[in-house]
């Protein structure tokens with residue numbers, strides 16, 4: 193199992209959710225976050241000028257998925273969240289050791 197963490201532009205959330213639902217993702221957690229990347233929160237780079245770092249609103253998705261669909265999940269997020277402009281976001285993939293569905297006691301892939 194893998195944990196996919198994706199940080200995307202908020203206006204892309206509904207489309208990304210719909211595309212992920214269509215490829216058998218069983219669940220996800222969404223959080224409104226703030227962050228900055230290489231531009232330090234500014235929409236353009238102004239040569240020679242120095243600006244304070246700013247936070248920009250983003251949405252963070254967290255999905256634990258089975259190993260066999262993780263590549264499709266990442267590709268779907270990439271294809272759907274991309275505008276080609278700065279600030280489109282990042283995807284991180286992390287190994288997951290254990291999962292449990294509390295109601296049933298199902299574990300690992302069966303718990304997803």
Ligand SMILES: Nc1ncnc2c1ncn2[C@@H]1O[C@H](COP(=O)(O)OP(=O)(O)OP(=O)(O)O)[C@@H](O)[C@H]1O
Nearest residue numbers: 199226227228229230231250277278279280281282
């Ligand atoms: N290294 C990082 N670690 C954690 N979060 C990050 C990291 N880089 C970016 N983020 C998060 O992703 C959001 C979007 O980052 P962004 O897409 O601007 O990255 P970038 O490297 O500046 O790429 P681009 O040049 O396309 O803008 C940030 O606001 C922040 O929340």
Ligand SMILES: [Mg+2]
Nearest residue numbers: 229230231279
């Ligand atoms: Mg950036």
